[in-house]
Amino acid sequence: MKILILGAGLLGACLAYRLTRAGCSVTVAEAATPASGASGASFGWINASFYLNPAHHHLRVAAIAAHHRLTTDLGSPAPSWSGTLWFESQGAPLTRLRDDLTALGYPVTLLTAPGALEPALLTPPAQALHFPSEGATDAAPLTRALLAASGATLLSQAQATSLITQGARIIGAATPNGQILADHTVLATGTGTPALLQTIGLNLPMVPRPGLILRTNPVAFRLNHILVTPHLEIRQLPDGSLLTPCAANHQSDPTETAPDAKAASQATLAHLTTLFGPVSLADTRLAHRPVPADGLPVLGQAAPGLSLAVMHSGVTLAPLAAEALTAELTGQPHHPIWFPYRPKTQTTPA
């Protein structure tokens, strides 16, 4: 079967990898270069402690397991499974989150002397939650490794301008360099998805969610976990630098307009300095999270010959989403865990 994947972020790359391994002939057409969208500016936290409802939590738990399967198959780059220390709040909100996650069966421990685990914190919190099963990955190198290992044909600088129909069926996409025809087309186009769907009269409501991510220069101390603090989520990269989105609770950050980069970086550096002592700025990057209007993922067939794979927390979810969509497209059972997220695309009013 010939599959056309539009978009070479982590979703498109995971799909290319799984579909080629299932025997499909895959072409990936990317408007710019691989991982040039959200995947290249992501915090990369793989977690299920953030969730919108119990089914969404269980999806994310399954997604953690899918990352381990992907590493078994692909090898490097592998995520770092450092676990998370969560002390965004103290007191009742902290114990409530512990109780909720325990009731869902998630591994979580309440620590009463968390400073011993993170000696770099100048003022350790009184309590923290430890989520030992969580980790992080650098989505850009993972995207590139998956595309290379897949053997798929990659077309960079190949922006799809419209979808091509034959009767009710989608048979490919038009690019400035010509048409690309396929038995099935997958939109892994992140925030570019609504514009492509409009070309066939479908509408996928999405919300604007710009995010600024900041990297410091390498620091002398070591962080042993991903940290969720009252103002920032922080992790350390292999070169010793710190990575942090310039917004607390960044996965549900409702801000619709891009922050002022200078003011946001100054505030973020001030928070980091309070936590660890002086740190210096390496760079910031602005990206747009692909967030469907209800905040939940969208995965599956939207029209004959056309599937969608659009989601926030896509770093967490991409390997599992790729397994499920590959199963659906190759006639295998589609895991029921994804049923709530099937596309509910609406016909655009005339």
Ligand SMILES: Cc1cc2nc3c(=O)[nH]c(=O)nc-3n(C[C@H](O)[C@H](O)[C@H](O)COP(=O)(O)OP(=O)(O)OC[C@H]3O[C@@H](n4cnc5c(N)ncnc54)[C@H](O)[C@@H]3O)c2cc1C
């Ligand atoms: C600041 C920030 C922090 C984040 N932190 C986390 C986190 O900690 N954990 C987590 O799980 N998720 C996180 N996310 C979300 C996660 O990064 C995204 O959900 C994920 O990267 C989406 O991958 P994608 O492949 O769907 O989209 P993208 O990486 O955006 O890729 C889509 C690609 O499609 C291409 N494209 C668009 N339109 C067209 C077209 N017409 N033709 C061809 N190509 C097209 C784009 O150029 C782009 O390369 C974060 C995102 C941001 C911005």
